[in-house]
Amino acid sequence: MRNIFAIIISGLVGMFSLPAIASEPIHIAAIFAKTGIAVKHNAPHVQMVELSIEEIINQGGFLGRPVKLIILDNKSSPIGSSIAARKAVQLQVPAVIGAAWSSHSLQIAPILQQAKIPMITGSSTNPKVTRIGNYIFRTCFIDSFQAQAMAQFAYIELGARRAIVLEIINEEFSLTLAELFSNSYQQYGGKVILKESYENDAVDFANLLKKVKTLHPDVVYVPGYARDSGLLIKQAASMGIQTTFLGGDGWAGSLIYDIGSNALEGNYYSAHWHHDVSFPQSIHMKKMYYQKYKSEIPSMNAPLTYDAVMLLADAIHRVGTFDRDRIRDALAETKGFQGATGTITFDEHGDPLNKPVVILKLGKDAPMYFKSIQP
Numbered sequence: 001m002r003n004i005f006a007i008i009i010s011g012l013v014g015m016f017s018l019p020a021i022a023s024e025p026i027h028i029a030a031i032f033a034k035t036g037i038a039v040k041h042n043a044p045h046v047q048m049v050e051l052s053i054e055e056i057i058n059q060g061g062f063l064g065r066p067v068k069l070i071i072l073d074n075k076s077s078p079i080g081s082s083i084a085a086r087k088a089v090q091l092q093v094p095a096v097i098g099a100a101w102s103s104h105s106l107q108i109a110p111i112l113q114q115a116k117i118p119m120i121t122g123s124s125t126n127p128k129v130t131r132i133g134n135y136i137f138r139t140c141f142i143d144s145f146q147a148q149a150m151a152q153f154a155y156i157e158l159g160a161r162r163a164i165v166l167e168i169i170n171e172e173f174s175l176t177l178a179e180l181f182s183n184s185y186q187q188y189g190g191k192v193i194l195k196e197s198y199e200n201d202a203v204d205f206a207n208l209l210k211k212v213k214t215l216h217p218d219v220v221y222v223p224g225y226a227r228d229s230g231l232l233i234k235q236a237a238s239m240g241i242q243t244t245f246l247g248g249d250g251w252a253g254s255l256i257y258d259i260g261s262n263a264l265e266g267n268y269y270s271a272h273w274h275h276d277v278s279f280p281q282s283i284h285m286k287k288m289y290y291q292k293y294k295s296e297i298p299s300m301n302a303p304l305t306y307d308a309v310m311l312l313a314d315a316i317h318r319v320g321t322f323d324r325d326r327i328r329d330a331l332a333e334t335k336g337f338q339g340a341t342g343t344i345t346f347d348e349h350g351d352p353l354n355k356p357v358v359i360l361k362l363g364k365d366a367p368m369y370f371k372s373i374q375p
Helices: 002-023 039-058 078-091 102-115 143-157 172-188 206-215 226-238 255-264 280-293 302-319 324-332
Strands: 026-032 067-073 096-098 119-121 136-138 162-168 191-198 219-221 244-247 268-271 337-339 342-344 357-362 367-373
Touching (some): 026 039, 026 078, 039 067, 039 280, 067 078, 096 102, 102 172, 143 244, 143 268, 143 357, 143 367, 162 172, 162 206, 191 206, 268 367, 280 302, 302 337
Parallel strands (some): 026 067, 119 136, 162 219
Antiparallel strands (some): 268 357
16 A cells, blocks of 8 residues: 555656646757857858747747757857857757857867767858767758869859969868869869968958959859958959959858949859748748848858758657757658758768759849759
């Protein structure tokens, strides 16, 4: 009788404790720049994390638990990224979303891998990011294909035979793209006639552009970010340089137009998404974004972060637990996930298989869809 009574009491305690447990929020960390040089580039990603978490909350949270988003500022630097990652470990979060820049993710990933915390970056395209370990995933294509696609586009589509490459000396993302583009372009038969570098906070490109003007290249590949690339192209136009500038996904967003203005027209960059894609989840995401922010999505990269959060939600709901190891396993087993940026199936490295590169042509006021290049 005493044992039966103990079982009953135990059951009642469990019943009354369940609502308390269920009401405790699950903390999800996101690591992005809230201060420093990367703020404007990262801002649309922060918006997408907030949008997707709000959608999950409106749908009942994670496994019926409320969700609390914690955005950790990486201060636009590798050191700040490491500090933010260690903070995420201290918070014992089940997963981390971010970072955006590859140079930041390369600092975050080893710390989270060691702690066995799943990490999903939306737009860090450097191939090294997911090679750090089996807890690291991404929703974007990788730089090796992005660079190859643009080299192919330059040589075959534009008929360019002579190229100049201008890279950011202190950004891993830019250095990687520059090297991969150069190698691929030369394999197609093109010639890289000059390769020069600049700092990520540069504002005066006159000395570099004097060399460009003298050499008359068919194309100039600038794998930078919106701020520096916009300034560079604007200064090139003011110097009367007539060539086609090509860029990577770091050009995405309205900031490049704020800086480069009319000088951008006629140039091209590789992207992950465009407003005109017809994926059902993209249409849904655009509608949700407009309802919340009363504007169109300003960045062609930001939807990757929306997909990162939704992939995490999908994995958690599939395994029915917040156990990090099981979340990691579920992410690794992802097949045919219908995202806003396309269908995602992970390979053995945590990279999406067969995601196309979108080539955008910069128009007078906004980038226009030009074509897609499939791996």
